[in-house]
Amino acid sequence: MTNDVRSPKRWLIGEPLSSEKLEHQLLPKHLALPIFASDPLSSVAYAPQEMLMILLIGGLGFLTLAPWVATAVVVLLIVVVLSYRQLVKAYPSGGGDYEVARTNLGEKAGLVVASALLVDYVMTVAVSIASGVDNIISAVPELNEFRVEMAIFFVILLAGVNLRGVRESGKAFAVPTYLFIASVFVMVVVGLLRTAAGHAPVAESASYTVQGDNVAHAAFVLLILRAFASGCSALTGVEAIANGVPAFRFPKVKNAQKTLALMGGTAIVLFAGLTTVSLIAKVHYAESSCDLVGLKNCATAVQPSLISQVATAVFGADSIPFFLIQAVTAAVLLLAANTAFNGFPLLGSILARDTYAPKALNSRGDRLIYSNGVIALAVIASVILLIFRANVTQLIQLYIIGVFVSFTLGQSGMVRHWIRLLRDPETTGRGQIKRSLVINLFGAILTFTVLIVVTITKFTHGAWIVFVVMPILWLLMLGVNRYYRDVEVEVEVDATTTFGASGDHAIVLVGKMQKPVLKAIDYAIAARHDTLEAIHVSVEPEATEKLQAQWDAMNIDVPLIIIPSPYRDVAVPVIKYIKAHREEFGAEVVTVYTPIYIVGHWWEAILHNHRSRRIRQKLMLAHGVTVALVPWLLDSSELLYGRRSRTWAFPGQARSGEPRRPEMPVKRGAQDREVGAAARSTARNSASAPSKKGQDEGSLR
């Protein structure tokens, strides 16, 4: 063992990306807006609808209160946007509410936000897709009986797209999002113009009245609050930008803030405009079809969504603009659902980084991990859609709770943050900080109120599920963290740690006389251990005799020990042999060489390596054993080389701001095609195969 200090610079490991290339991969504002704003903007598709629907429970008269409730929602939206502008400036690393809560309110509060976000992502998928399906059915009412099937189809579609690894392209998002903004805006403007011209649009449900419940005084207030709570679903998705700051181009914080403001402004305009036109057109959207007095066959009738009723009223039934708006709305909602597929793995890797989730989730570009996350999200969302029959109203009850939990804790964390800064006498710009403090304080109080309101009003309508699931997630994450902490303590180094060994013995496990075993023997010999022997556990006498004969014929310089196995077991006799050997020769390190097959197809994994893995697992329980895996590359492993030279766009990459490895060409060793199969397989596995100097760095041979 030599003591050379070799400089790694002598072997340069890939050029780091130039700053230009890095900048190119980040998002400009006009592409960031669609990616991050699709979620909150798409809420416009269902928020006014839910708000007016709740008001209608009290009867037609309650609709006069709609402007006030809508104004309250708009005010809250402004406050929340302003609050997030502060948050983004103070925490530009992209941790969002989770980081703010964890840093300022403690670990357990951070975990509450994390569990709320996990629930959030699932609900984003469910609600967005249910609403999208709602709009499709509003255009084509015959599809109503396939509501749940369509919803699950879209979930599977999105999962498939994400498993394939399509890059979350800003351009792909841009078209539907800007189209949506434009068309709804145009619809609102046209509706207002027509009203001004004395030709106000009239909704198809305008002629239906609603049998209002007799609402007593206390229930009156409760109803208003419920409507307000439902209207607050317009705020869902606002926090996404806070998680995506690293993805913006420089100056990141300012760009993020501008985009936030733009997004907030657009959402307000669309929400307010849509609500206004709905009230003008007298859209009556009831909780269930049969609440509408005058609607024939109410049990089977389909209530078109609010946005579709407005489109019909403004542009005419089954007109081109009508179908356009339905299509674009559905598209934006699908994109909003897709943000969950991108945000979920990102959240998972952040939690893993903080050891609240299995460390495996923190692997960048590990296709398997992301695939598992995508599949998990798709399955859970599908189950939710099944249980609630893709009913937007019911799903929203669960949705808002999670959102407002993170809002509240995020704002409260910011308040703590500013207070901490103010306490520090060296802080400058105290005026600005005090202003920020007021904004966040106001935001925290307001969102907390909404949270209380939402909880009380929606608890019995399904929200209790969230209050069962979130604590379970919280406990799991805490449990994982405590487990990892205990393990860290267990493996912590102390001054006296030494593992000492007084010998170096090597064993090669020999089954049949085949190339992989020969390779293992050669490698064991090359490693020059103190002692080396080959061990064959005799399970079938015939095979053992054949092996002995071949061994002698090949004149292998390694002694072959044959151990009988009365119970056809391989591991236990070997372990006993090792124990006995150590008893005789002292505490030595025993290296057990065993071949392992490397294969290219997934189904080949079922056909190889299982028994050697079981043997290996048992061997490793004995003292002093280390298992050396000698890889044998089968022909099909060629596929792996090609696969690994291509890069893969993993979900969430676009919004994490991390650099993407440049595409590398697929290359195979040219020599392989010129020799026969047997020689080829030997050459593939030979240590002495010459490495090509100056070969393309992308190739790994």
Next chain:
Amino acid sequence: MTNDVRSPKRWLIGEPLSSEKLEHQLLPKHLALPIFASDPLSSVAYAPQEMLMILLIGGLGFLTLAPWVATAVVVLLIVVVLSYRQLVKAYPSGGGDYEVARTNLGEKAGLVVASALLVDYVMTVAVSIASGVDNIISAVPELNEFRVEMAIFFVILLAGVNLRGVRESGKAFAVPTYLFIASVFVMVVVGLLRTAAGHAPVAESASYTVQGDNVAHAAFVLLILRAFASGCSALTGVEAIANGVPAFRFPKVKNAQKTLALMGGTAIVLFAGLTTVSLIAKVHYAESSCDLVGLKNCATAVQPSLISQVATAVFGADSIPFFLIQAVTAAVLLLAANTAFNGFPLLGSILARDTYAPKALNSRGDRLIYSNGVIALAVIASVILLIFRANVTQLIQLYIIGVFVSFTLGQSGMVRHWIRLLRDPETTGRGQIKRSLVINLFGAILTFTVLIVVTITKFTHGAWIVFVVMPILWLLMLGVNRYYRDVEVEVEVDATTTFGASGDHAIVLVGKMQKPVLKAIDYAIAARHDTLEAIHVSVEPEATEKLQAQWDAMNIDVPLIIIPSPYRDVAVPVIKYIKAHREEFGAEVVTVYTPIYIVGHWWEAILHNHRSRRIRQKLMLAHGVTVALVPWLLDSSELLYGRRSRTWAFPGQARSGEPRRPEMPVKRGAQDREVGAAARSTARNSASAPSKKGQDEGSLR
């Protein structure tokens, strides 16, 4: 590397079981009968019923033909039993029809039998459980709406019992089986005695007539044949003994033959007796309830099974013997289903041994493999029961085909076998052989005829499914075999195979400074490679600085190389380093040491080792690399020691005749309890921990 030849006898590896102990584990005839005969005897519960039911389609008059059809079935049963007596003598190794077909008719015929057997096992579970549920419902008709649920419940129950690993105890089988034989026999005798006394039993369905189809001449014959085919379901399970010869005590063949004869005789007596009494009591069991003229509310009425109607007629409705017979019949049917859970993995391991199935299936006592097999069987059987609504009649259509395919090919194989012996001039005992030839030839022709009949008559009733599934299985098994064969060719040794290497370099992958890494370093040092260095891939600059500081502080004698990783990837930079190193230093073997956590709980596997496994898989694609796993045993791994010292009774063990390892006590190292946790974890993992001389062989430390 020394060249000592060490004698393995110096370290005695467990005493082989004494012959007494081995003999004790094998089955005496009185216990073998219940285990192997439960399947064919339980067929008596549904065969007469199905036979009479088909006859009744032609009208009441057809029942007069019943004795002839029953006689034909009995004759076939005798022929088949005699044929199997020959087979068992010629092939006592327990391969059964599969081995006979493979040896005498070729590989592809053997595979046909194998696929038939696989289908058979599934159908055995489905039919037996459906029939058992049928009998339970006959006793308690209110349960009829839960037919399918009950059936699936029993499947899950059996799967659970087998997953737990209950030994297929001869005694557990004996009671219900002998009780069944006794009670049905008594029932038949009592029925006949009553008839002789002029007090013949009358079935509850005797008063119902059947609207017979007008059966034309050709259809007449077809109907008789269909009834015969259904009656042949009484033969299912006869071949089980041929597969279980090794489990008998010496002399194995004679005992197996005697048991076969006993089983055949009992089946004949029960079948004939039951049919006779049914005809006397005028049991009318129709294909569907509404075919019975006179039965009120026929759509919802439950037709009690034939055996329950006979019991009611002979002993009286709701009498104790009635309930006893229902219970015992259901129990025997459950046991018959259980034989499939035992036979399935046995068949799997035989197929794996012959490389027609993944080699992993051939691992003895591998709990995981057997668990997977049990679960697979349970799931498929449940799906079948679901699809066919646990309807015995429909399920039997699929059942008989597979059974008679193996009968026919088995008998044909035996014919070939005898012909081959006769052709050999040195064979003695030719008279005996000619007799055997005649028996097997007659059997083959008869079973082939039945197979044709069954196929024609049942094809449209569901048998086509079998003709789709069996070829698929056949292709899969052939495919697996051809794949393994190609791999064998690929790894075949030739004279010039050499893997040569010209150097011995070792690398330790270092992440954080923790005990597992220190252990890996120590082991790498102990192995005394030519050169050794530690490599740290820098993903986070802070962590890297901390590591460097700790490394220097601990004065480790191994150079630490730090490789930057711009894309947060670990494997690729290491591979490039190795490549560059080999370019510089020649074709050396590079041993990469990496720690691996050994854990005790299943859920811990999710929390460890994932990323190092991914890195390892990529590293092994590079030339000259071998990966040395240095195990780190966490506290929870203590559980594994306790687990492995206990033996586990795997399904099929009782009937395979293999020796069972004796129970070994659970023992933990006493020293562990006396030292602190940190020292304990070091001690657990230290190579220099003294092995205890003369310690109980069951303990593996």
